[in-house]
Amino acid sequence: MTVTDDADRPAYDELPSESPLGAPLDWAWLRGAKSEWGIHPKPSPRGLTMLDIAVGTYGDIPEHPPRRSMAPRGADVDDDVVDMGYILNSKTDVWAENTRELYEEAVARQWSATRDIPWGELQELPDDVEHAVCQLCTLLTEVEMIAADLPAKWMWRMNHDFIEAKMFLCTQIMDEARHAEVFRKRALANGGGLLLSRGGPTSLLRTIIEAKTYTQASALLHLLGEGFVLDIFRMGELIAPTDVEKRIFRMCMQDEARHVAYGTMHLRYAVENDPDVAEEIHAALDHGEQVLIDFGTAPDVSTALALLLAGGAEHVEDKGFPLALELTKKQFTSYLARCERAGISRLERTTVPLDLLGIDPEQVRGAAPVAQGAQS
Ligand SMILES: [Fe+2]
Ligand SMILES: [Fe+2]
Known part of the structure; x- marks a missing residue:
């Protein structure tokens, strides 16, 4: 220097x-x-990444930034810079240790719903299967954008010194726009269209958007809501009737894993550095779990998924519902494991009927290594 x-x-x-x-x-x-x-940061083999330039004091994220201005962190700042009125001014409010990695990964893995899905390979499906695909796509088109609206609601209140976290949330917003796009396109692309929208999902969305703090919102959105959607995408190979839908689910899954990984590590950072915040998170999840159970058992979601898992209406009872139950078990198991990773164990507190779902708490504890990247 x-x-x-x-x-x-x-x-x-x-x-x-x-x-x-x-x-x-x-x-x-x-x-x-x-x-x-x-200072001469050295580019990594990938190019010049945000990790590469986090050198010297430029890499230091203050616990409590000295200002609430848009002055770039690390610049020489005059005293007369304008106060932007940020309310999220503690590192624990927004930070996650994997933020820079996830941002770089997000930028590197952007894809196009127009170009990267083999729309030309769509084939005519039996009516019941096409209806079920369209119903699932209607629901996903509806819920995906909450994961853009929610970060957008809070980002302008985040201190500018946490710019890497804000940049990551920008990528999440773009990802969600693409998810809403791809499911809307799929609903309309094969002669079916958008089907039923009812009150159940909306109450979940409202619970998320109305969370009192960003950390509560992050618990409800990243850990709970997006985690559940991630497991639907992970079962995409079983749910999708053709390679077109399989490809859609695979592409969305990559993005969703990043959002969940950020939330898990944000909550972990928050709890480790400010233990008082744990109760606030628990309170949000107490309510959120109940709303999510209502969402998951809503008639349009559960029946459309069961029909797709069965490959048609004929085997919905003997094959569809048992597989749907497996999916539910998987969703709650990985959610509870994520809570363990985040340092907010729900095993003693959750009202999710673990016995009924056949979830073994010891298995949950065993499946909870710390996640750094998007492998959550
Ligand atoms: Fe999404
Ligand atoms: Fe997402």
């Missing part, structure tokens, strides 16, 4: 003090800078 020193650069003293029109000129940025100088 070299601090800029006027004595080293005598030529700067000869710069004009007035513009050609007579206005005074200020060269403070050239002569007086005290920020780090002479």
Whole structure:
């Protein structure tokens, strides 16, 4: 690190003090800078990543930023910068240790719902199966955008020093736009269209958007809601009637895993550094689990999934419902394991009927290694 020193650069003293029109000129940025100088981050094999430039003090995220301005973290900042009125001013409010990695991964793995899905391979399906695909796509088109609206609701209140977290949430918003797009396109692409929308899912969405704090919102959205959707996508191979839907689920799954990984690690960071926040998270999840159970058992969701898992109406009872129950078990098991990873064990507190679902608490504890990347 070299601090800029006027004595080293005598030529700067000869710069004009007035513009050609007579206005005074200020060269403070050239002569007086005290920020780090002479740093040369080395690009990694992938290129110059956000991790590569997190060097020197540029990599330090303050626990409590000194300002609430949009001044870039690490710059020399004047005292007169404008207060932006941020309310999320503690690192524990928004941070996750995997934020930079997840941002880079998100940028590297963007895809196009127009170009990257083999729409030309769609084939005519039996009426019951096409209806079920369309019903599931109607529901997903409806719920996906909550995961864009929610970060958007809170991002402008986040201190600018946490810019990597905000950048990651921008990628989540773009991802969700693409998810809403791809499911809307699938509903309309094969002669079916958008089917039934009813009150059940909406109450879940409202619970998420109305959460009192960002950390509560993150627990409800990333850990609970998106975690459940992630497990639906993970079972996409069984749910999808053709390779087109399989591809849609696979592409969405990659994105969803990042969102869930951010939320899990954010909650972990929050609880580790501010243990008082655990009760706030538990209270949100007490309510959220109940709303989610109502959502999962809503008639349109459970029947459409069972029919798809059965491959048609004929085997919905002997094959569809047993597989749907397996999916529910998987969803709650991985949700509870995520809670363990986040450091907010729900095993003693949850009202989810573990016995009824055949979930073994010891298995949940055993399946909970710490997740750094998008493998959540
Ligand atoms: Fe999504
Ligand atoms: Fe998501």
